[in-house]
Amino acid sequence: MAFLLQVYAPLPGRADAFHRCLFLFCCRTPPCCCGLRVFRNQLPRRNDFYSYEPPSEDPPSETGESVYLQLKSGAHLCRVCGCSGPKRCSRCHKAHYCSKEHQSLDWQLGHKQACAQTDNLDSTVPDHNFLFPEFEIVIETEDEIMPEVVERDDESEIIGSMGEAHEEELESMAKLESKEDKIFQKFKTKISLEPEQILRYGRGIAPLWISGKNIPQEKDIPVCPCGAKRLFEFQVMPQLLNYLKADRLGRSVDWGVLAVFTCAESSKR
Ligand SMILES: [Zn+2]
Ligand SMILES: [Zn+2]
Ligand SMILES: [Zn+2]
Secondary structure (H helix, E strand, C coil): CEEEEEEECCCCCCHHHCEEEEEEEECCCCCCCCCEEEEEEEECCCCCCCCCCCCCCCCCCCCCCCCCCECCCCCEECCCCCCECCEECCCCCCCEECCHHHHHHHHHHHHHHHCCCCCCHHHHCCCCCCCCCCCCCCCCCCCCCCCCCCCCCCHHHHCCCCCHHHHHHHHHHHHHHHHHHHHHHHHHHHHHHCCCCCEEECCCCCCCCCCCCCCCCHHHCCCCCCCCCEEEEEEECCHHHHHHCCCHHHCCCCCCCEEEEEECCCCCC
16 A cells, blocks of 8 residues: 555644654555555644653754655664555665565666665665655635525426326436535635635535535444544545556556545444
8 A cells, every 4th residue: 555645633622642643545556455444643733752841933044855665763664655565675774664565666677777776775775666756735725705606496397298197206316316416515615715725624524515415424434442422533535546647557546536535433343
């Protein structure tokens, strides 16, 4: 699975979630398809990793293009995907990987040569064509001044002169179709305000669906292992696919909207 995006989303008023981040990973090669995974990381303000005081507003000094493949804690990261890399190359003992697959990918793409000259291994990470291109997500609030889509009732027109026998059936079909239209119209209207949006965030609000098909019911959303319900938190829009050039190498992910529901309690488990 490849890293898709992360959202920093602290919960105000929750001391144990002063820092809170959600990470989304997706499978790049459907229909295998493990699909999508969401991970949540949260920390209190006083913790072993980040300072208690907010960081300075100045941009960090540029340290060149070096890639960090080892955490302060000493843990190594996979050279291909940046996830935890407990396995290492048995020849140089310096290149770390999450899996055999990523080791062999790196081997084919240059580690075969670099393995012998391990002095500056970290600065010679090739493009493995595995990760998506990197972007920063810019946050804007949506003005709620837009008029709602007017709910019209033109079903009577549609079934005008139909035979008695089918009338009921046709009526329910027409209802279904116009409901589908309304959902898509609402989606289009909202999107037209900000066509470039790739993510909509709002903990506990209603998701903006693209279609009436596969809208989950409350019972379809599994509860958190802690026992609490899950709340809608954000959704990823189809526009993101354009930025990710997700179809390079012929492998492709696709979605209409990805809706992410998280533990209402944001508990430790
Ligand atoms: Zn990896
Ligand atoms: Zn090696
Ligand atoms: Zn929970």
